[in-house]
Each structure stands twice: as structure tokens, then as C-alpha cells.
Amino acid sequence: MKKESNLPPPTLERLARLYVLLGKLQQQGLGVVSSKRLSELLGVPDHTIRKDLSCLREGLGRGKPGDGGKPADTEWAKMDKPGASGGRGYPLDALRTLIGERLGLTRPRTACLVGLGNLGVAILHRKIWQEGVYRLVAAFDSSENRLELLSTKVPLYHARELEGVVRKQRIEIGILTVPPEAAQETADRLVRSGIRGIVNFAPVVLSVKSDQVVVRNVSLAGELNILSAYLYQQEEEHG
Amino acid sequence: MKKESNLPPPTLERLARLYVLLGKLQQQGLGVVSSKRLSELLGVPDHTIRKDLSCLREGLGRGKPGDGGKPADTEWAKMDKPGASGGRGYPLDALRTLIGERLGLTRPRTACLVGLGNLGVAILHRKIWQEGVYRLVAAFDSSENRLELLSTKVPLYHARELEGVVRKQRIEIGILTVPPEAAQETADRLVRSGIRGIVNFAPVVLSVKSDQVVVRNVSLAGELNILSAYLYQQEEEHG
Numbered sequence: 001m002k003k004e005s006n007l008p009p010p011t012l013e014r015l016a017r018l019y020v021l022l023g024k025l026q027q028q029g030l031g032v033v034s035s036k037r038l039s040e041l042l043g044v045p046d047h048t049i050r051k052d053l054s055c056l057r058e059g060l061g062r063g064k065p066g067d068g069g070k071p072a073d074t075e076w077a078k079m080d081k082p083g084a085s086g087g088r089g090y091p092l093d094a095l096r097t098l099i100g101e102r103l104g105l106t107r108p109r110t111a112c113l114v115g116l117g118n119l120g121v122a123i124l125h126r127k128i129w130q131e132g133v134y135r136l137v138a139a140f141d142s143s144e145n146r147l148e149l150l151s152t153k154v155p156l157y158h159a160r161e162l163e164g165v166v167r168k169q170r171i172e173i174g175i176l177t178v179p180p181e182a183a184q185e186t187a188d189r190l191v192r193s194g195i196r197g198i199v200n201f202a203p204v205v206l207s208v209k210s211d212q213v214v215v216r217n218v219s220l221a222g223e224l225n226i227l228s229a230y231l232y233q234q235e236e237e238h239g
Numbered sequence: 240m241k242k243e244s245n246l247p248p249p250t251l252e253r254l255a256r257l258y259v260l261l262g263k264l265q266q267q268g269l270g271v272v273s274s275k276r277l278s279e280l281l282g283v284p285d286h287t288i289r290k291d292l293s294c295l296r297e298g299l300g301r302g303k304p305g306d307g308g309k310p311a312d313t314e315w316a317k318m319d320k321p322g323a324s325g326g327r328g329y330p331l332d333a334l335r336t337l338i339g340e341r342l343g344l345t346r347p348r349t350a351c352l353v354g355l356g357n358l359g360v361a362i363l364h365r366k367i368w369q370e371g372v373y374r375l376v377a378a379f380d381s382s383e384n385r386l387e388l389l390s391t392k393v394p395l396y397h398a399r400e401l402e403g404v405v406r407k408q409r410i411e412i413g414i415l416t417v418p419p420e421a422a423q424e425t426a427d428r429l430v431r432s433g434i435r436g437i438v439n440f441a442p443v444v445l446s447v448k449s450d451q452v453v454v455r456n457v458s459l460a461g462e463l464n465i466l467s468a469y470l471y472q473q474e475e476e477h478g
Contacts (some may be wrong), residue, residue, distance in 0.1 A: 006472050009282070010249075016464035024444045041444055043248070043454070104471025105464055118361035125357075127419075127442070128460050134467075173466055175459075180366075196473075197466035199459070203365070205263045205280055214469045215282070216462045220414075220438070221367050223455045225255035225344055227412055227436035228373075230453045232343025233245050234435075 007103075011052045014044060015099050018052070022096040034089035035080050050080065053090075056102050109134050112171045114162065114186050115178035116141035116150060119201055123177060124152055134173070138165050162186075166193035176200045187215075246342075250291045253283060254338050257291070261335040273328035292334075295341050348373050351410045353401065353425050354417035355380035355389060358440055362416060363391055373412070377404050401425075405432035415439045426454075 007015070021041055025033060035053075039046035080089055100106045111134050113120055120139070129136045141147055142159040150156060157165055165171070174190040176183055176198060183202035190198060197214040200206055208215050246254070260280055264272060274292075278285035339345045350373050352359055359378070368375045380386055381398040389395060396404055404410070413429040415422055415437060422441035429437060436453040439445055447454050 006476070007468075009284075012468050012472070013465050016468045017458070017461045019464055020458055020460045021444060024442075028444075041446075045248075103464070103468040104474070105467055107467070107471065109463075109467055109470070111463070118357040118364075122357035122361065123459065126459060128463070134463055172470065173463065196470050199462045199466065203263075203367070205260060205267075207280075212473065214466050216466055218457060218459075218462060219256070219259055220362065220365060220457075221259045222256045223438045223457060224348075224350070224367070224373055224412065225258055225342070226252050227438065227453050227455055228344055228346070228348055229246075229251050229255045229342040231348070231411065231435050232346065233251070234451065235343070237245070 007055055011055050012103065014042070014048070014052050015056065015103055016105070017042065018049070019096060019099045019103065019105055022092055022099070026092055026096065030092055032089040033092050033095075037089070053095075056098060106133065108132070109173055110137050110169060110171045111135065111173040111175060112138040112140065112166060113154075113175045113177060114140045114159070114190070115176065115182075115202075116143075116146050116156075117177065117179070120177035121150070123175060123201075124150075124154060129154070137169055137171060140165075159186075162189055163193045166190060166195060170194070172196045174198045176202055176206075178202055180204045246294055250294050251342065253281070253287070253291050254295065254342055255344070256281065257288070258335060258338045258342065258344055261331055261338070265331055265335065269331055271328040272331050272334075276328070292329075295337060345372065347371070348412055349376050349408060349410045350374065350412040350414060351377040351379065351405060352393075352414045352416060353379045353398070353429070354415065354421075354441075355382075355385050355395075356416065356418070359416035360389070362414060362440075363389075363393060368393070376408055376410060379404075398425075401428055402432045405429060405434060409433070411435045413437045415441055417441055419443045 018038065021038070022033070035046040035049045038049050042049070113123055113136060116124065116139060120141070124136070124139055128134055136154050138157055139152070139154050140157050140159045140162055144158065147156045147158065166174070172195065174195045174197070176186060178186050180202045183200065183204045184206060187198055187200070187206045187208060191208055191210055191213050195213065197216070198206070198208070199216045199218060201218050203219065203221060206215055206217070257277065260277070274285040274288045277288050281288070352362060352375060355363065355378060359380070363375070363378060367373055375393050377396055378391070378393050379396050379398045379401055383397065386395045386397065405413070411434065413434045413436070415425060417425050419441045422439065422443045423445060426437055426439070426445045426447060430447055430449055430452050434452065436455070437445070437447070438455045438457060440457050442458065442460060445454055445456070
């Protein structure tokens with residue numbers, strides 16, 4: 001199999017978000033979409049989106065016509081050209097398939113959830129686990145009582161069983177929804193058990209030693225600050 | 240007051256996240272921090288961090304020595320120079336103050352929360368509301384029963400009162416934790432009532448007409464896809 005060159009992290013992250021967005025637009029029955037519209041929905045400049053999509057093509061035969069039935073580079077550019085004939089936008093299905101393949105997003109992944117407080121329970125019931133790509137194969141909590149009361153098809157375990165279950169089932173992704181004071185220790189235990197990626201919802205800075213473990217921090221404070229900084233810029237502009 | 244030029248969105252967003260990170264490192268008692276360490280914790284290349292920090296200086300007198308007691312540009316660069324004397328890193332307090340002032344993050348903001356399911360309740364109890372900058376002044380739900388059962392100091396209202404309360408209290412930020420099918424309508428109502436920013440936790444694409452309203456989408460699916468894409472790149476590299 002041909003080795004594909006790595007995408008720069010910001011491109012990879014934007015494309016992974018774009019993939020989610022395209023899925024939702026597909027559900028709404030949309031057939032084509034312009035980089036301008038994607039720009040509005042993602043909050044990313046449209047020239048960045050076009051640049052990202054051209055990165056995407058690079059791993060795929062550089063626009064050789066008829067390459068696996070996918071449009072060539074020049075065709076992509078034409079589709080999105082404002083005002084030109086055929087410039088109505090990218091075909092949504094083909095674009096999503098292309099991103100999914102290039103980023104490996106159709107490969108199924110196993111995940112576990114650690115911490116079954118309010119946030120954990122909210123995530124436990126998210127629809128994403130029924131869509132087939134991500135499989136939530138275990139959820140952990142340190143309260144026997146909570147484990148007994150929860151009604152779910154996901155297998156529940158006491159937190160003390162974490163290492164054993166993660167190792168045995170070769171779980172790849174851990175979602176952290178424990179209280180802040182327990183987050184670092186839980187992350188260490190996940191890393192020791194061979195986890196490959198962590199989505200951290202606890203408001204703490206995780207220190208993960210291994211280069212091989214990818215950490216994503218989801219931060220309410222960060223989002224509020226970004227909003228607040230944009231509002232401040234508006235205020236400065238308009239007096 | 241001197242008008243400061245707008246920061247490019249990616250810089251603004253990284254700096255706003257950096258501000259949160261610096262606050263947590265302060266709490267851990269750290270005094271100085273290098274761009275290299277910040278790079279590891281943020282998952283952003285260190286040259287990008289140095290570039291962002293130089294953008295920051297541009298609005299502040301371009302390194303005039305003795306400018307409000309803050310280090311000049313050349314001094315900043317020296318602090319973080321690897322191997323040079325005094326190259327141990329940036330002074331954490333000064334750096335955080337600088338970012339906070341430039342981005343307007345110390346200005347108090349009012350917020351409301353819409354939707355008091357598991358996720359909403361988790362957010363209602365976050366410590367950020369006790370820290371003084373963001374004030375959660377209202378929370379809404381469409382279930383009378385849930386409103387009666389919740390114990391909190393935050394004033395609770397039935398969802399039908401949304402427009403009135405947001406207008407009367409001039410609430411700036413709305414946090415959406417409603418079910419996906421209610422998200423768009425709730426966002427429309429917030430926008431009509433004069434909200435200026437929305438943090439959307441519902442897994443839907445919001446379509447917000449006004450240019451003046453900033454929307455931040457927090458997406459579990461997006462984070463899982465980003466992780467998954469990084470894992471795929473590792474797999475491709477190492478066979």
C-alpha cells in the first residue's frame with residue numbers, strides 16, 4: 001500500500017471537523033456545498049478550506065484523471081469556482097468519502113468512558129455510539145451504587161478493573177469525565193494500559209509522557225474565552 | 240484609548256486557550272514556562288507559540304522598554320531563547336496578564352445555560368462560575384419538574400421565559416445543552432433576544448444568520464475524528 005505523507009496538524013484537525021459537518025449536511029439532504037458555505041459554518045476562511053482540500057488530493061494521485069472514479073484536482077477547483085459554469089460547489093458525498101479515506105475515519109475504533117457523573121452519563125447516551133464507527137465497549141466508575149443504578153447496553157465496570165479491561169480489549173480511545181482531582185491519575189492508568197488517545201473533559205492540564213498518546217482537551221473555559229475575545233474585538237471596533 | 244488591530248482568528252483562539260492553560264499552571268505554583276513546554280501541553284508547534292506571542296506585543300507599544308512595566312519585545316525573545324542566559328522561559332504571571340488584557344479576558348461577561356439534562360447540570364456545577372469573570376445569571380429548561388428538583392444558586396426559569404430574561408438582563412453568552420432537535424430553534428430565539436455568542440454542545444450544525452453572533456461548536460464526534468486521524472497517521476508510519 002502506498003505510504004501517504006502526513007498532513008500538517010491544523011489541516012488534519014480542520015478536515016476531521018469538516019467530515020462531521022459534511023455528515024450533518026448529508027443528513028439534511030444537501031447534495032453540493034461551496035467552500036464559501038463551509039467557511040461560514042466552520043468559522044474558517046474559505047481559502048483555507050480550499051487549501052486543505054488540495055492537501056487532501058496530494059495523497060491521491062495528484063489529480064490523475066479517472067483516478068478511482070474521483071474527480072481530478074483541476075475538476076475540484078472548477079467545481080468551486082465562483083461564477084464559472086459548474087461552480088456550484090463540491091459534491092458532498094464524494095468529498096466526504098475522500099476525507100474519510102484519507103484520514104482513516106471509516107476504520108472502526110474502540111473507546112471507553114471513565115467517570116459516570118452527569119457529564120459521563122450524557123456522553124454514554126450520545127447517538128454517535130450507534131453509528132458504527134466508534135464502539136463504546138466499557139464504562140467505568142468508582143461508585144458501585146451508580147454502576148448498579150445505570151441502565152445501558154454498554155458494559156459497566158468498577159474503576160479498579162480499568163487496566164485489565166483496557167488491556168484485554170485493546171481499547172484505543174479513553175474519554176475522561178472524572179472529577180478534576182482524579183484526572184491525572186486516571187490518564188496515567190490509561191496510558192500504562194496501552195491507550196492510544198484521550199479526550200479529556202476534566203478542567204485540568206494533563207501531563208502525558210508518551211509521544212505516542214494523543215490528548216484532546218475539551219475546555220468550556222477555553223471556549224468561553226475565545227467567545228469573549230471575539231466580543232472584545234467587536235467592542236473595540238465599534239467603540 | 241488606542242485602537243488595537245484585530246488578531247487573526249487562529250492566533251486569537253490559541254491565545255485564549257493558552258490563557259486557560261497558564262491559569263492552571265499558575266495554580267500548580269509554576270513561575271516560568273518555556274515555549275517548548277507550552278507546545279507540548281497545547282499540542283501546537285513552539286514556533287507558532289512564539290509567533291502568537293509576538294502578535295500580542297504588537298498592540299502594546301512594540302517593545303518600547305519600560306512600557307507599563309512589561310518586558311519589551313527583545314526581552315521576551317531573550318527569555319525563551321534555548322541555551323542562552325536567562326532563557327528559562329516566560330514569566331507566567333506577566334505573560335498571562337498580557338494575554339488577558341490584550342484579549343479583554345478580564346472583562347466580566349454574563350452567560351445563560353439552556354437545557355438542564357445531564358450535560359446542562361454538569362455545566363451548571365462547573366467551578367468556572369465561582370471564579371468571577373463569567374457570571375451564570377440564568378438557566379432554562381422546559382420541564383417544570385426538573386426546575387423544581389434542581390438545587391442551585393443560579394436562578395432557574397422555564398424555557399418560555401427565555402427571550403424576556405435574556406433581553407432584560409442583557410445576557411451576552413448562551414450555552415446550548417438542549418437536545419439536538421431543539422438546538423436550532425433555541426439558537427434562533429437567543430439571537431433574536433440579542434445574544435452575542437453561543438457555545439453549542441448539541442451535535443447539530445447551527446445556522447446563525449447574524450454576522451455579529453459568534454458560535455463555538457463543541458463536538459465529541461469532531462474530537463474523536465481528530466484522535467482517530469492522528470492514530471491512522473501513526474499506523475501508516477509504523478506499518
